[in-house]
Each structure stands twice: as structure tokens, then as C-alpha cells.
Amino acid sequence: MSVQQVPSVNVLGSSLNPCSTDPMTGFFRNGQCDTCAQDQGSHTVCAVMTAEFLAYSKYLGNDLSTPRPEFQFPGLKPGDHWCLCAARFLQAHHEGVAPQVRLSATHLRALDIVPLDLLRQYASDAV
DSSP states (O other): OOOOBOOOBBTTSSBOOOOOBTTBOSTTSSSSOOOBTTOTTOEEEEEEOOHHHHHHHHHTTOOOSSOBGGGTBOOOOTTOEEEEEHHHHHHHHHHTOOOEEOGGGSBGGGGGTSOHHHHHHTBOSOO
């Protein structure tokens, strides 16, 4: 099965900026929140991790803070940028623990799940 990447456009309509290469993030592990049809979780929101969000994610069964060397995953810490699932971001918003986002590095496809006005409320970059 071939994987066809969706064009790299951010929620502001310009070229998608990198989210993080340290740690390396993204569905394709290319440092960007690029996506494709096979990306069932829509890892499209470039989020700035907080201790509160990391604890929330772990509580829900997705431990992002524990290193997993077998997957070349260093574990995330507050301040790290990570391509987050759009639905998890929306869920975190409803629970009052959503992290900030970098709009310039958040993929346009995030808007399929999260309204732009809501993303703007959490923007950490100038818009």
C-alpha cells in the first residue's frame, strides 16, 4: 500500500513550518505535522507540551513522557513540541488542559476536527 502525503499547508494557508526535530515528531517522523489517509489519529496539531497535558495524556492511556528506546522515543517533557492528534487536542480543551499550539506548524487538516478560532485561542506564535 502506498502512502500519499497530503500537501504541507498550515492552518493559516501558508507553507507548513517544522514542529520539532528534537525530539523528532510527526506521523512520518520528519519533524512536521504532515498527514495522509493512513494517519488515523490526524497527528496534525503542533502542540507545546506542559506537565499538566502530559499527565492528562498518561491518565488516558497514552504515556508520552516515559522514554521508549525500542521505538527511538526519548519521552516528552514540558516545553517539547509534538504533533498531537487533533481529537486529543479537542478533548484536552474540553477538559481544561489543552496545551498551546504553533499555528504555523499545525497542518490544515487539523481544521477537519478543531475549529480555527479554537486553535487561535491556544496560539503560541504570532498570527
